[in-house]
Amino acid sequence: MAVVFGSRSTEHDVSIVTAIAAIIKPLELSQKYEVVPVYISKDGCWYSDPLLKDISLFSSGKIDAFLSKQRPVALQFDDGLIILKPGLKNQKIKIDIVFPATHGTHGEDGELMAICEMANVAYVGCDVRSSVIAMDKVLAKQIAEANGIITPKYVSFSRTDFEFDQTHWLNFIEKTLSYPLFVKPAHLGSSIGINRVTNKQELKNAVEVAILYDDKSLVEEAVANLTEVTLPILGNEKLEPALLEEPILHSEDFFDFDTKYLRGGKKGKAQGAKHGSQGYSKVPADLPKDLYKKAETTGLAVYKALGCGGTARVDMLINRKTNVVYFNEVNPLPGSLYSHNWNKAGISNVELVVKLVDLGLQRFASTSALTSTFDTNFLQQF
Amino acid sequence: MISAIISLYSPNYVNVIAYMLQNSEYRVGSYLKWFWRTQNFSNVIRRGTLKKTTPAVALVFGLWLGIILEIAIGLGFIWAWHSRNFTGGWEFGVALIIAYPVIMAHLVVVPLLLGRWLVINPRNYLRVQAAERVFIDHKAVKIAVAGSYGKTTMKELLATVLGEGKNVAATPANKNVGVSHAIFAKNLSGKEDILIIEYGEGAPGDVARFARLTHPSRGVITGVAPAHLDKYKTLEAAGQDIFSLADYLHGKHVYVNDESPAAQAFIKDKYHRYSAAGALGWKVSGIKLAVSTTKFKLSKGKKTLDLSSKLLGRHQVGSLAFAAALGLELGLSREQVTAGIDKTVPFEHRMQPYSLNGAWIIDDTYNGNLEGIRAGTQLLTSLPARRKIYVTPGLVDQGKENQSVHREIGELIAAASPDLVILMQNSVTKYIQAGLNSGKYQGELIIESHPLAFYTNLSEFVAKGDLVMLQNDWPDQYV
Numbered sequence: 001m002a003v004v005f006g007s008r009s010t011e012h013d014v015s016i017v018t019a020i021a022a023i024i025k026p027l028e029l030s031q032k033y034e035v036v037p038v039y040i041s042k043d044g045c046w047y048s049d050p051l052l053k054d055i056s057l058f059s060s061g062k063i064d065a066f067l068s069k070q071r072p073v074a075l076q077f078d079d080g081l082i083i084l085k086p087g088l089k090n091q092k093i094k095i096d097i098v099f100p101a102t103h104g105t106h107g108e109d110g111e112l113m114a115i116c117e118m119a120n121v122a123y124v125g126c127d128v129r130s131s132v133i134a135m136d137k138v139l140a141k142q143i144a145e146a147n148g149i150i151t152p153k154y155v156s157f158s159r160t161d162f163e164f165d166q167t168h169w170l171n172f173i174e175k176t177l178s179y180p181l182f183v184k185p186a187h188l189g190s191s192i193g194i195n196r197v198t199n200k201q202e203l204k205n206a207v208e209v210a211i212l213y214d215d216k217s218l219v220e221e222a223v224a225n226l227t228e229v230t231l232p233i234l235g236n237e238k239l240e241p242a243l244l245e246e247p248i249l250h251s252e253d254f255f256d257f258d259t260k261y262l263r264g265g266k267k268g269k270a271q272g273a274k275h276g277s278q279g280y281s282k283v284p285a286d287l288p289k290d291l292y293k294k295a296e297t298t299g300l301a302v303y304k305a306l307g308c309g310g311t312a313r314v315d316m317l318i319n320r321k322t323n324v325v326y327f328n329e330v331n332p333l334p335g336s337l338y339s340h341n342w343n344k345a346g347i348s349n350v351e352l353v354v355k356l357v358d359l360g361l362q363r364f365a366s367t368s369a370l371t372s373t374f375d376t377n378f379l380q381q382f
Numbered sequence: 383m384i385s386a387i388i389s390l391y392s393p394n395y396v397n398v399i400a401y402m403l404q405n406s407e408y409r410v411g412s413y414l415k416w417f418w419r420t421q422n423f424s425n426v427i428r429r430g431t432l433k434k435t436t437p438a439v440a441l442v443f444g445l446w447l448g449i450i451l452e453i454a455i456g457l458g459f460i461w462a463w464h465s466r467n468f469t470g471g472w473e474f475g476v477a478l479i480i481a482y483p484v485i486m487a488h489l490v491v492v493p494l495l496l497g498r499w500l501v502i503n504p505r506n507y508l509r510v511q512a513a514e515r516v517f518i519d520h521k522a523v524k525i526a527v528a529g530s531y532g533k534t535t536m537k538e539l540l541a542t543v544l545g546e547g548k549n550v551a552a553t554p555a556n557k558n559v560g561v562s563h564a565i566f567a568k569n570l571s572g573k574e575d576i577l578i579i580e581y582g583e584g585a586p587g588d589v590a591r592f593a594r595l596t597h598p599s600r601g602v603i604t605g606v607a608p609a610h611l612d613k614y615k616t617l618e619a620a621g622q623d624i625f626s627l628a629d630y631l632h633g634k635h636v637y638v639n640d641e642s643p644a645a646q647a648f649i650k651d652k653y654h655r656y657s658a659a660g661a662l663g664w665k666v667s668g669i670k671l672a673v674s675t676t677k678f679k680l681s682k683g684k685k686t687l688d689l690s691s692k693l694l695g696r697h698q699v700g701s702l703a704f705a706a707a708l709g710l711e712l713g714l715s716r717e718q719v720t721a722g723i724d725k726t727v728p729f730e731h732r733m734q735p736y737s738l739n740g741a742w743i744i745d746d747t748y749n750g751n752l753e754g755i756r757a758g759t760q761l762l763t764s765l766p767a768r769r770k771i772y773v774t775p776g777l778v779d780q781g782k783e784n785q786s787v788h789r790e791i792g793e794l795i796a797a798a799s800p801d802l803v804i805l806m807q808n809s810v811t812k813y814i815q816a817g818l819n820s821g822k823y824q825g826e827l828i829i830e831s832h833p834l835a836f837y838t839n840l841s842e843f844v845a846k847g848d849l850v851m852l853q854n855d856w857p858d859q860y861v
Binding site: 025026029031342343344345346347348349350351 | 739740768769828830831832835836839841842843844845846847848
């Protein structure tokens with residue numbers, strides 16, 4: 001089993017933690033798989049070595065020195081996926097299944113899944129199509145709306161369009177939407193490049209930040225009386241929700257990168273909080289039973305509508321005065337698999353990765369049964 | 383074969399030898415047996431690590447020094463052959479260098495044996511002689527606790543309950559052999575009201591010898607089960623040794639756990655029996671079991687006590703009832719007894735519950751007998767959980783009964799119907815599996831070949847709603 005992580009992404013470091021702590025460790029403890037770590041460096045080279053399973057190689061900063069002594073691997077698509085390790089004698093590692101652990105661009109966005117599809121190898125998690133949709137916040141909203149799921153009012157535009165006529169877009173946004181607004185790069189996860197704005201100057205600055213990261217941006221209305229919730233889900237056809245999770249935030253704030261990954265609590269204010277996505281949220285969310293059910297149903301509907309498989313996490317926004325649940329976005333590879341939430345739902349880390357692998361294999365078996373070629377006499381006419 | 387030979391010359395070999403000695407508690411016989419049984423020294427340290435104690439560090443240093451000296455002597459012989467034509471010097475020198483792992487592994491026991499014969503044994507003899515006089519002269523009620531299982535828990539239980547109203551001293555932790563009793567005696571103030579002395583039997587004659595040293599006035603026998611059968615050979619021999627405590631007391635003030643099936647053959651009419659039904663005339667009712675507490679009512683006539691303990695399981699109720707009843711008999715008030723029972727908590731690694739990742743773990747890894755397994759599997763059955771997991775490597779030192787004991791363990795586990803059974807792979811795994819099969823176990827079975835990785839990463843295997851029973855220990859010196 002190849003666990004692929006890192007990649008040319010702003011979430012490169014988060015991916016390393018997800019891969020090593022949340023995926024490789026429980027996979028190896030399950031004793032069901034031979035795990036091959038595949039690390040994609042920030043410059044896009046692919047490496048594979050057993051030592052890449054050791055988090056201290058990365059946390060100590062010795063990774064660059066280590067990679068300088070390694071030769072990148074090559075991929076071969078002969079009857080599945082083969083990793084070619086160069087050396088005195090080239091080593092071929094036949095991969096039976098890939099566990100993508102890349103967050104953000106060049107991985108979670110469907111690119112890695114597409115390589116697996118080309119190689120005709122099984123892989124874990126959302127497929128190419130759902131990953132592409134989920135990682136495009138605009139496309140995801142359009143599909144959700146088409147399926148009758150409510151989402152905050154928004155405007156989207158490309159970098160080229162905005163740069164061509166900034167004034168038009170800023171005026172159009174102000175005319176269409178009401179402050180406060182959120183400005184987001186359309187394809188990035190982990191809340192990178194997201195800003196909350198309350199006036200035109202802030203809006204302009206925030207859009208300029210967003211287009212630095214992405215060629216497509218999104219501006220949407222903030223939901224009033226906000227309770228933000230997220231729901232991790234497992235499954236291909238039959239879905240299994242974890243517990244609705246509610247970040248502990250002030251009403252004017254939102255989940256940014258620091259809150260999620262660096263400080264363990266609201267921007268360092270939380271004392272003794274844990275690292276990562278633990279310690280700053282309520283699991284299960286503190287909602288009335290009906291509203292909890294409504295949010296859970298919305299999450300499952302979004303997962304289905306977008307065609308997710310394996311696992312994904314659906315983020316939702318709730319107006320607590322009106323009890324309206326809005327779809328916000330989908331994360332097709334939740335950081336650290338959101339295992340803290342699954343643990344509280346009664347699924348251990350080992351069970352979680354084993355279930356995900358089984359789901360990946362089930363989907364592969366199902367898609368492999370489909371006919372992919374069609375015999376015709378078309379060429380004989382020439 | 384090649385990797386086995388290479389392991390003898392690995393830089394870690396010295397640590398492995400020191401580790402084997404440390405885990406054998408520096409007993410030369412069991413160390414040498416382990417050494418000669420071992421085929422590959424790179425696979426020895428699986429469950430633990432070498433603890434850097436003073437003796438261990440001295441051993442490692444001494445071994446390295448010895449190896450360097452031996453190689454130097456070997457080189458000296460080769461040099462003598464080369465420059466002085468010393469006949470046989472080359473062959474002897476090379477043999478000496480090649481054989482250093484085996485030679486040093488044996489030479490290392492010489493200082494240990496000399497130390498034991500010339501220092502430790504004479505010193506212990508003198509200590510024991512002095513201790514007997516202390517025990518004879520001491521006016522306290524002296525309660526001896528013997529049995530194949532549950533004796534440390536009983537000792538702690540009695541010390542906690544009786545300590546509510548009396549000045550009590552008890553032998554520390556599991557220090558339960560003659561020399562430990564002697565050290566215990568040396569530290570007594572003479573003002574104690576009650577002494578509680580645990581007897582750790584290991585070979586025929588041990589309990590009688592401990593009784594002659596400590597002169598108990600009362601004796602508690604917690605049960606008889608297959609344990610240390612490598613020395614006792616039969617369960618009957620183990621029972622006879624344990625019940626030699628009752629013989630010493632001429633049957634007076636002898637209290638026996640009536641729930642021990644193997645003890646029944648040794649119980650005489652004049653002994654007092656205790657069980658979950660009651661003790662010393664007090665009757666037990668209303669037992670309520672939970673994952674962190676055990677509650678019950680104790681009554682005699684119109685007198686009633688509502689008791690709550692953090693000791694887990696129905697099998698503890700008899701011991702708790704006995705401790706309470708004995709406390710009352712020795713003059714404690716009902717309030718003192720109730721408070722004492724309330725303070726009873728599991729001894730470390732003995733039915734000790736803790737929460738991990740939302741799951742409840744019951745750590746009973748110090749259990750070393752079949753009755754403990756019976757109690758553990760019964761507790762697992764009685765407690766509610768989303769998923770029940772049972773983990774064991776099996777029992778060591780089961781002698782001729784090894785196969786039948788482990789088959790019975792498998793059947794006991796099967797009867798508890800856990801969702802998942804994890805067996806630490808070793809020589810008895812196949813017998814437990816046979817018991818699981820004959821008990822028609824329907825759940826999932828995992829054979830774990832890396833126990834240390836499992837125990838240290840337990841949090842990765844459990845989630846909220848899980849109940850995990852961890853029983854028994856399998857030190858590295860056993861296969």
